[in-house]
Amino acid sequence: MREIQAAAITETIRNLCIEANRDLPQDVACALHAAAAEEPWAPARDLLDILVQNEGIAREQRMPICQDTGMAIVFAEVGQDAHIVGGFEEAVHEGVRQGYVEGLLRKSVVGDPLRRVNTGDNTPAILHTRLVPGDQVKLTVAPKGFGSENMSRLGMLTPADGVEGVKRFVLETVREAGANPCPPMVLGIGIGGDFERVAEMAKSALILPLGEHNPDPYYAALEDELLALVNSTGIGPQGLGGKTTCLGLHILAGATHIAGLPVAVNVSCHVTRHKTAVL
Numbered sequence: 001m002r003e004i005q006a007a008a009i010t011e012t013i014r015n016l017c018i019e020a021n022r023d024l025p026q027d028v029a030c031a032l033h034a035a036a037a038e039e040p041w042a043p044a045r046d047l048l049d050i051l052v053q054n055e056g057i058a059r060e061q062r063m064p065i066c067q068d069t070g071m072a073i074v075f076a077e078v079g080q081d082a083h084i085v086g087g088f089e090e091a092v093h094e095g096v097r098q099g100y101v102e103g104l105l106r107k108s109v110v111g112d113p114l115r116r117v118n119t120g121d122n123t124p125a126i127l128h129t130r131l132v133p134g135d136q137v138k139l140t141v142a143p144k145g146f147g148s149e150n151m152s153r154l155g156m157l158t159p160a161d162g163v164e165g166v167k168r169f170v171l172e173t174v175r176e177a178g179a180n181p182c183p184p185m186v187l188g189i190g191i192g193g194d195f196e197r198v199a200e201m202a203k204s205a206l207i208l209p210l211g212e213h214n215p216d217p218y219y220a221a222l223e224d225e226l227l228a229l230v231n232s233t234g235i236g237p238q239g240l241g242g243k244t245t246c247l248g249l250h251i252l253a254g255a256t257h258i259a260g261l262p263v264a265v266n267v268s269c270h271v272t273r274h275k276t277a278v279l
Contacts, residue, residue, distance in 0.1 A: 002079075002135035003279050006086025007122070009137065012277050016141035017072060018103035019237025020275040021064045024055050027210040028186070028272050031247040035184055035237075044242025047226045049182075051270055066271045069105040070143030072096045072125040073203065079134035088129060096141075097121040108146070128200065142207050142274035148181035154199055157261040166191060166263050167226060173265040174230050174246070180241025182269035186240075187230070187249035188209070190264040192256040201252040202264035207274045210248035219251045237270075247272075 036048035058065035074092055100107055100122035107122045153173045157165050192203030213220035227249050236242035256262060
């Protein structure tokens with residue numbers, strides 16, 4: 001049994017909150033740079049060049065890449081042979097508090113959805129915890145802005161809708177979103193499970209490395225088809241047209257009930273932020 005101090009979790013989460021808001025993941029940054037180099041439509045190319053410049057300024061000058069520094073989404077994989085000394089959830093929330101206060105990041109969380117009083121420190125975080133083999137703790141912080149989050153959708157389709165229904169749902173989501181999520185976007189798509197599981201799969205799909213396919217060839221082919229369909233909408237960067245509406249998308253699929261076909265599309269902007277550390 002390996003002991004991990006709660007204070008180490010707090011410090012790690014603090015640092016991840018700050019770094020995730022300053023450094024775009026390499027896979028996302030590379031996709032953005034490639035899109036700028038390959039975009040034939042001049043207005044879209046000029047806009048992509050600005051986004052590339054913004055990404056460089058944030059990284060070099062240690063500034064937030066976007067004014068919406070997001071709600072802190074934390075994915076924790078906790079090894080079964082790790083013993084956390086102290087309160088785990090409290091340590092995570094304290095790390096978010098320190099990161100957003102000390103990192104001078106915008107605090108965007110209200111403690112109640114209807115009374116709308118800002119908590120002042122961006123807590124609480126959204127925490128997803130899984131028990132896994134081993135004695136390590138893997139922590140990923142994925143700050144999620146709500147310009148894109150508000151464009152996300154969940155649909156309880158029927159088995160009769162099939163794969164064509166899934167494709168229609170994804171494209172309807174993208175068309176309805178339009179320029180609102182600050183495209184070029186990244187899409188996380190969940191298929192299967194139940195009402196809450198499909199949304200979690202879609203969120204988890206957002207932090208998968210861009211360019212890597214689903215290991216199942218069926219879903220890998222569907223990823224390629226959907227990406228081509230989304231980019232054929234012509235929405236383009238910030239809605240200016242062109243071929244670059246989506247930098248990439250991933251699908252996570254899971255078992256479901258014989259009577260259901262849940263689908264969720266978690267929309268993210270070109271600033272699809274996430275940082276990971278292992279204790």
